[in-house]
Amino acid sequence: MATHEKRYVIIGNGVAGTTAAETLRKNDPNCQIHIFTNEPYPLYNRVSLPRFLQGVIGEQKVMIRDFAWHEQRTIQLVTETLITAVNTEERVVTTNKGEHFPYDALLIASGGWANSLRVPGAQDAHHIYNFVTLDDTKTIVEQMQQSRTALAYGGSFIAYELCDGFAVRKLHTTWLMRGPYWLRNTIDSEGGEVIDNIAKKFGVEVIHGDEIAEVIPKNGVPAYVRTTQGRELQADMIGIGLGLTLNTSFLAGTPIALHTGILVNERLETNVQGVYAAGDVAEFFDIAIGRHHTMGTWDNAMAHGKIAGANMAGGQLIYDDVPTYTSPLFDVNIAVVGTAESNNPELQSIFRREPGEKGNENYRRLFFRENKLVGVVMVGSPKGRKKLVEVVKNQQTLATSAEREALLTLK
Numbered sequence: 001m002a003t004h005e006k007r008y009v010i011i012g013n014g015v016a017g018t019t020a021a022e023t024l025r026k027n028d029p030n031c032q033i034h035i036f037t038n039e040p041y042p043l044y045n046r047v048s049l050p051r052f053l054q055g056v057i058g059e060q061k062v063m064i065r066d067f068a069w070h071e072q073r074t075i076q077l078v079t080e081t082l083i084t085a086v087n088t089e090e091r092v093v094t095t096n097k098g099e100h101f102p103y104d105a106l107l108i109a110s111g112g113w114a115n116s117l118r119v120p121g122a123q124d125a126h127h128i129y130n131f132v133t134l135d136d137t138k139t140i141v142e143q144m145q146q147s148r149t150a151l152a153y154g155g156s157f158i159a160y161e162l163c164d165g166f167a168v169r170k171l172h173t174t175w176l177m178r179g180p181y182w183l184r185n186t187i188d189s190e191g192g193e194v195i196d197n198i199a200k201k202f203g204v205e206v207i208h209g210d211e212i213a214e215v216i217p218k219n220g221v222p223a224y225v226r227t228t229q230g231r232e233l234q235a236d237m238i239g240i241g242l243g244l245t246l247n248t249s250f251l252a253g254t255p256i257a258l259h260t261g262i263l264v265n266e267r268l269e270t271n272v273q274g275v276y277a278a279g280d281v282a283e284f285f286d287i288a289i290g291r292h293h294t295m296g297t298w299d300n301a302m303a304h305g306k307i308a309g310a311n312m313a314g315g316q317l318i319y320d321d322v323p324t325y326t327s328p329l330f331d332v333n334i335a336v337v338g339t340a341e342s343n344n345p346e347l348q349s350i351f352r353r354e355p356g357e358k359g360n361e362n363y364r365r366l367f368f369r370e371n372k373l374v375g376v377v378m379v380g381s382p383k384g385r386k387k388l389v390e391v392v393k394n395q396q397t398l399a400t401s402a403e404r405e406a407l408l409t410l411k
């Protein structure tokens, strides 16, 4: 046991890291807390970035915490500083500035870096953007004001949010994705059609089953892209949504067990005592489906932060939340609850598609494992979402198909 004030180090000041710092301060008033980020900002809301991109809100509304908030709680926020190494034997982290910070307990809440476009021509062209940070968003907003055409590339949330931003700002927008439809690992072709119809209503040209083969720059900026199917698509700017690579490279050489993310138990502790992981980077044990997985959602990261912070200060809390993701999707909403994986052979699914509001359709898909609801996707009306979250949480057995079908219309 430490004979000094306990020293906590947190890598990453996203919602997981900042929530953990806040929880630590509440649970251990005398401890030292250092929280590191390579970004220049205190916690801001990544979920609000799409609305900032669209021009619906300003930068102020994106910020959640300021430096004063940290000072008031004696939480040492160290910005523009990257942790480059962790030594679990000596219990010390090293920064890119060569400083060392010892810890009694460490939290890794480092999220992921956006994957970049790696095709011929992309490296030589400006105006190709990832969309993960506040700085990314500011740069894209600036460039949108000087562009007429835009390409959103990818089949997941970030690509549609880019697409939405481009279309709302009246750029001529093309949405290109490799898969046969959007969110191919969660919805099916019926849901994909519902999404396409919404995007088309906003003037977006949607192309599936094709990839960027090459970027053809002119004077250092993209003029158009050539696809593997031979299309030539004009784009003054390109927004990339090709997923994240989780930030674990600074753990090289440590005994911390890694898989897709950082493996943690139900208490969010890694295989190395005193080292925890939380948020997007944590591969946690999900008791609803009985296995480990990662989850890139705001609520999940915040809930992880609370649990990890309490456990670092000596608690024994177990993470058993149902992760949920809600987001605006053009003029409707999308909600994903729990484990909604169409590529998971252990899960059975049923769906319903029906007319909705504003000329859109509602689409609901439910995922079951051993007659228990484990996942939900809802496009359009969110009615019934809270009740469905409860059904997932309670692990209620739904023995008959009539009971399962009834959930498709639950309001």
Ligand SMILES: Cc1cc2nc3c(=O)[nH]c(=O)nc-3n(C[C@H](O)[C@H](O)[C@H](O)COP(=O)(O)OP(=O)(O)OC[C@H]3O[C@@H](n4cnc5c(N)ncnc54)[C@H](O)[C@@H]3O)c2cc1C
Pocket: 011, 012, 013, 014, 015, 016, 017, 036, 037, 038, 039, 046, 047, 048, 049, 050, 081, 082, 083, 084, 109, 110, 111, 112, 131, 132, 133, 158, 161, 247, 250, 278, 279, 280, 281, 295, 296, 297, 298, 299, 301, 324, 325, 326, 327, 328
């Ligand atoms: C544009 C966008 C829209 C989104 N919309 C939604 C939504 O509608 N609903 C939803 O539920 N979720 C949404 N998400 C996902 C959600 O924002 C994330 O799941 C959540 O923010 C993850 O929080 P985190 O604390 O785990 O990691 P992050 O927020 O990624 O924070 C990690 C921080 O650690 C820093 N870092 C990494 N490595 C180091 C290092 N070695 N040293 C120092 N600092 C380091 C990173 O730079 C970053 O600042 C969205 C994400 C984006 C990008």
